Amino acid sequence: MKKIVKIMLVLSVLMTMLIVPVSAEDVTYTIRSIVYDNTESSTEAGDFYWDANTFSGFLYMIKPGLSSELLYLHNSVNASNTIQLGDTIEEGDLYYISKPQKKKTKIAGSDDSGTFMVDDVDLEFYYLMGFFGPKYVVMPEDPSAPSQGCKPDKIAKILLESDDKKNVASGEVWELAGCWTLVVDQVDVEGEKVWVHLNYKGEEIDSGVISSSADLTNMEKTYLYKDSDDYPVFYCTVESVFSGTDTNFAVFKYAYLRGDLTTIENGDTYGIFDVEGFEVPALMNDTNYAGSNDQTVLNTGDDAVVLSSNKAVTLNPDEQIDLHGGLYLKTESGNCLKMTLWKTCTIKVDNTAEEENPTEENDDIVVVDLAEDSTEKEENTVSSTQDETEVQTDEETEEEFTVESSVSAPGFELLLGFVGLMGASVIRK
Template sequence: MKKMIGILAMLFIAITMLPASAENVTYEVRSTVYDNRDPAILPGDFYWDANNFPVLWYQIKPGLSSELFYIHNTWNSSSVIKLGDKIPSGDFYYVSKPQIKRTKIASLDEGTTFIVDGCDLKRYYLMGFFGAQHMVMPTDLSNLSKGCNSDEIARILMDSDEKKNMLTGEEWKLPGGWSLVAQQIDVKGNKVYLELKKKDEVVDTAVVSTDMDLTKQEKTYIYKDDDDKPVFYCYVDSVFRGTDSDLVVLNYVFLRGDIITINTGDTYGIFDVKGFTVPDIMDGVNYAGSGPGTVLNTGDDALIMASNKDIVLSAGKDFDLYGDIYMRNEDTTSPDLKLTLKKKFTIEIPDCPDNVTPEVNSTSSDATDEIPLASVPNNAKVQDPIETAETRQTTEVVQSSAKAPGFEILIGFMGILAAAGIKK
């Protein structure tokens, strides 16, 4: 027994003297399997959506999704796809159809619109772009029923319905290098002087009143770009005079990144942009989600991309699609085919002192709740709307909350010794 306890003690000392470091952890998210031996798999076309490939954008409430990876079986539409088949260039599609959703500020007013400075903030169009949530620019800013432009998208940097209390002179740091300052407050007039900055440069100023006689729209501050499209807005709830400082209460804060224009012919991985309306071959496809817009109809607004090279379904072959998304053919015997889509993610575990838990490097809850785009393979010709200085996201590389060897190991060691003593 003494010998065993001595060995355990030596082991404990050796463990606690090891450097607190570990290698990064990489994992994959996989789609469902296209198994041509499964009787549920029908001949002809096949697609993956957010139901069977969870990397794709999906809002559980209210049941919205927009994305598909679609195989158009032109070589043998009467049969299932087999190992060794070739998906010809142009027959593998990426599709994203914008969905309309109520904004958070819409809860302020039960009316059918919420017009502020000519812009209807009641709803906005959203869509996934290889999994990352984006806002789509409407065709008519004051009449959202006229649809949207699938070729103009922007990352949503912040969309919050939590109240923010700001003191006079305080600078509130926002995502993307933006910030907001409440410079002065006039309590008698129920007014606040706001200053909006980007990278420490003032881009806009405004005096907003919270007078009870005003409408909620008149109490909303909005900043628009040169094309009169909203970039930032917030609702000024109230102002207060304190003993030492004054206070303003803000709510329903929204901020987007720069608008990215997608052009026909642009290339993203193995996909070329073909157009912005749903083609005939996908008419009637009812894909993931319970929202009214999750059915593809010919002519619907949508981003349509098609493969620019042949894909040969060889056994054990991986085929890069875009970013860290790739197609995997399992090593099976012809004609059996087991085909999946996968995406890689990495958890970065940093070196840290004993008993210190590193901060989690993740996107603010005010930004987006979707998985962002990964980096693009070096061999792909890509124009990536995410890779800008303002909107680059880092949520795919997150800091682990795992602690270095310390008190937990000590407690475990004491438990072993106790167990050994009881056994004796």
């Protein structure tokens, strides 16, 4: 009998531990590059750089195999030799480069022969680039002809981009992202038209009427809201309209929404870097960095944001050299130079989200691959908060990214049933 009581007590303690929720905390993790080792025979003399192939903290778009970022060390001290322990990378010789990459939008991917000119804005292509890791959309020189190129001095985070279908009933509010909502005011089933208005922080910003008629072009099927410089802020298409028993509703697709613009100017400072310009310097001509096509080759004069170091950096042993946005160089102790590029990232966790929305599914899923030898990188489609990031927006309205936390207890029901059986056994005896 005493033995059974002891077992019951142990099981009760275990069950209590499973019932008490674990308080979630912000998740911090680090990403490491390959090692620069000047004793390796494969290490070439002269300049050296890390790109998305050798450092997974940089943006890599798996489809269609594009990257944009690299950290470039110009060896002006020992140009005929490898970089040595104790060498000083002179001021201006450490570069951060990001080259925008032209890519088809999701709406353009639906029809290669379609028309995507909406209110003098061409939605067929856009430019994407990483900026110290996170992905940004870059504003083109001419919104009506994005293929003409872009100067990467105006960038914005993508808040929403999806080719999923969304059903919205007449009078219903579609929660987009970042305090933006789209309201369906009225659905005209016979005319196959939808009247919508766009809100920001509860205030109406714009409205329009779009049609789902099959014989109309994409231009007339698409609702677009643009800013005063004709840069698209939000757009979506209406695929079809239906009449239900209680209400009418419309089916939307290809929704896109960007955040506030960040302006990058010559002389701006980001950590130990100053903005030097927006063209690839001759020093890096013909540099073939991570990717699978000719778009990932740097040519003199290519559009790119170019940052150079504003102070000298000495590569002493066992030292951490902070760069910007959670990026840092780390050297090992010893008699030869072994150094790596690191990035510290933080995922903000909302402890109250599970209590407030116990049944709501979390649409934002963050997958973190900590395998150091992995060569395949997931495209950054969600924005995790980066430590020490100093990018400033024109309007400080961006919300902190949160991940809902849930505590599961696998096998809990089985344990509860076992405790019940044991209790019944004790009572019977």
